[in-house]
Amino acid sequence: MKRLVxxxxxxxxxxxxDSLFRNAVFLVASTAIMSALGxxxxxxxxxxxxxxxxxxxxxxxxxxxxxxxxxxxxxxAGLVRFLPTSKNQSRDINxxxxxxxxxxxxxxxxxxxxxxLFGIHVSLLVTPWHQAxxxxxxxxxxxxxxxxxxxxxxxxxxxxxxxxxxxxFVKLILPIFLIxxxxxxxxxxxxxxVIASLLLSLLFMKRxxxxxxxxxxxxxxxxxxxxxxxxxxxxxxxxxxxxxLMPLFIIKHLGTAEVAFFSMAWTMANLLYIVPSAATQxxxxxxxxxxxxxxxxxxxxxxxxxxxxxxxxxxSVLVAPYLLRIFGIQYSTGSTFIFQILxxxxxxxxxxxxxxxxxxxxxxxxxxxxxxxxxxxTTMGSITFLIRYGLPGVGLSLLLGNIASNVCHYFVYxxxxxxxxxxxxxxxxxxxxxxxxxxxxxxxxxxxxxxxxKQLANGNNSYTFLIKQRVDTxxxxxxxxxxxxTESEIETEVNFMRYxxxxxxPVPVVIPNLKKSLVSQISxxxxxxxxILMEFASGTHPDQYNANIIYSMAKNQxxxxxxxxxxxxxxxxAYNRHLASLPEKLSPLRFAPKGFSHFDFDATNVLxxxxxxxxILDFExxxxxxxVACIYFTLTQIYNKKPDIDGLQLYLTTYxxxxxxxxxxxxxxxxxxxxxxxxxxxxxxxx
Numbered sequence: 001m002k003r004l005v006x007x008x009x010x011x012x013x014x015x016x017x018d019s020l021f022r023n024a025v026f027l028v029a030s031t032a033i034m035s036a037l038g039x040x041x042x043x044x045x046x047x048x049x050x051x052x053x054x055x056x057x058x059x060x061x062x063x064x065x066x067x068x069x070x071x072x073x074x075x076x077a078g079l080v081r082f083l084p085t086s087k088n089q090s091r092d093i094n095x096x097x098x099x100x101x102x103x104x105x106x107x108x109x110x111x112x113x114x115x116x117l118f119g120i121h122v123s124l125l126v127t128p129w130h131q132a133x134x135x136x137x138x139x140x141x142x143x144x145x146x147x148x149x150x151x152x153x154x155x156x157x158x159x160x161x162x163x164x165x166x167x168x169f170v171k172l173i174l175p176i177f178l179i180x181x182x183x184x185x186x187x188x189x190x191x192x193x194v195i196a197s198l199l200l201s202l203l204f205m206k207r208x209x210x211x212x213x214x215x216x217x218x219x220x221x222x223x224x225x226x227x228x229x230x231x232x233x234x235x236x237x238x239x240x241x242x243x244x245l246m247p248l249f250i251i252k253h254l255g256t257a258e259v260a261f262f263s264m265a266w267t268m269a270n271l272l273y274i275v276p277s278a279a280t281q282x283x284x285x286x287x288x289x290x291x292x293x294x295x296x297x298x299x300x301x302x303x304x305x306x307x308x309x310x311x312x313x314x315x316s317v318l319v320a321p322y323l324l325r326i327f328g329i330q331y332s333t334g335s336t337f338i339f340q341i342l343x344x345x346x347x348x349x350x351x352x353x354x355x356x357x358x359x360x361x362x363x364x365x366x367x368x369x370x371x372x373x374x375x376x377x378t379t380m381g382s383i384t385f386l387i388r389y390g391l392p393g394v395g396l397s398l399l400l401g402n403i404a405s406n407v408c409h410y411f412v413y414x415x416x417x418x419x420x421x422x423x424x425x426x427x428x429x430x431x432x433x434x435x436x437x438x439x440x441x442x443x444x445x446x447x448x449x450x451x452x453x454k455q456l457a458n459g460n461n462s463y464t465f466l467i468k469q470r471v472d473t474x475x476x477x478x479x480x481x482x483x484x485x486t487e488s489e490i491e492t493e494v495n496f497m498r499y500x501x502x503x504x505x506p507v508p509v510v511i512p513n514l515k516k517s518l519v520s521q522i523s524x525x526x527x528x529x530x531x532i533l534m535e536f537a538s539g540t541h542p543d544q545y546n547a548n549i550i551y552s553m554a555k556n557q558x559x560x561x562x563x564x565x566x567x568x569x570x571x572x573x574a575y576n577r578h579l580a581s582l583p584e585k586l587s588p589l590r591f592a593p594k595g596f597s598h599f600d601f602d603a604t605n606v607l608x609x610x611x612x613x614x615x616i617l618d619f620e621x622x623x624x625x626x627x628v629a630c631i632y633f634t635l636t637q638i639y640n641k642k643p644d645i646d647g648l649q650l651y652l653t654t655y656x657x658x659x660x661x662x663x664x665x666x667x668x669x670x671x672x673x674x675x676x677x678x679x680x681x682x683x684x685x686x687x
Contacts, residue, residue, distance in 0.1 A: 166197055268339050374407070446514060451467050549612070
């Protein structure tokens, strides 16, 4: 008894003090409640409706889920990743809500146009009024899923639990009153429960994030999450297609009653499946708040999943025939074997879910798409041969799909581990004043004690070190040279970097130290050292300005300038203005548009791969000034490397697809380049 009391006390303490554990517990609780009440729902409908009606409604609900997943555009994962650092969550949330709502209604309308091709025929989709209602209700389904991300991102998953408890209770009760509607009644119960939980979510969001429905949408959040969300969006669609299309496949080959048996087994299996999903959502949110603890959080999540899932899987396989009997003897006979196969699949699903989350944290979400594609191809390829064995063949196809995804993840992991794309490292003999002790003291501010380091190419004002923890954890430490920059100047540089990163530009993520400060400072031997720690960015410095690099650099510089102008509007610029040189003050530059920018933007300060720029580095020269001066510097670096006007014209043409130059900027650029290189044709470089 005492051990039980101690366990309860320790669990309570963890819930209070450990946000990762607390979020995971409440998200798992959401799953347990929703699944338990879901059992009740299917028990009711199994005894109130014939299998044929349940099968038809289940197929329509699967289509509803597919439309919702397509319409989310990956923004639910994007909000979990970026809301923790948002300056105005209401504006970001509203932009996502409007986008997802509109896209969902368009997707639902498209489905109605081709719905008969899927063999779904219920009265809801017959008249124009019913079709209009379906389109609106579909928006509610997507938004209900989207709002979950707000609670997870803010580490307030207890509200997520309450919302899904209400969802489950409403869905449980309504089928009793909707029996006369047949299969439509089952579907209506599900949709009305969605509306109830969505309204409750909007109410709770005011408490969690001070959400204001009237806040002006911040459309920049779509750009910020685009790269992160795009691969997740594709990955979610690919991941959902096998299970969401399977009911339609079963209807065609095995009949509607078999869909009911599949749905019961799938519902039970989801009690297990959502556990890794809930735990890894907490992992993503926690690592977004504190990226440095990623590896530690991954290990803790894996241990938590193993402790919970292994006993549950074994128990599920053993009690499946008896548990399914509560739906009716026909379900015990028809659903047991496929459920047992789906339960075993949980092991592989958990591995996939953890690896997907790690790739998200590392901004390598393209690996997710590859793994989910392997699942889809294997599942849909094998089902064409295994459907002859009935529902057990369906279960084996889904199992094989998840195993294929595991294999794909293994090769992705091996590739990322054995072939990391590092910075181009220029060996530099460390100065006597920079020692391992100095580096170690700065790293202790971040809780890093066990590391190896290598000095990289240095900037004018700083030293740069590659920090390695274990095999898979790399960071970059920048240590500022004595007397080169004040703490205020460093903070200006770091804050601008962080702003650009939040706006979706490929800028290294600056990691806060244990005191939540972005800049760390130590004193040793009567000397002060200041440093910042950043996430490692992959790629190499381009050795030439080819068309791909020019295109990518121009796009990114234009985006920096647009955001740099916005960044400057509400900030005190006295510090930056005194940096402007006398020639700038006396020249036409004073009339050119100004903003914060890099002002040292060339191939030596970017990393790239075959697709373009992966990271923009070294914001040491960041300041407020004429943006045309920043463009001029970049163009001279390109022309010095290859004196070809075509490269400059390609750069400016691409740049102006994002930000159009003013007439004064065009004049300044043409004259400055023509005078520098003594070539008249450069006067018209902007043409």
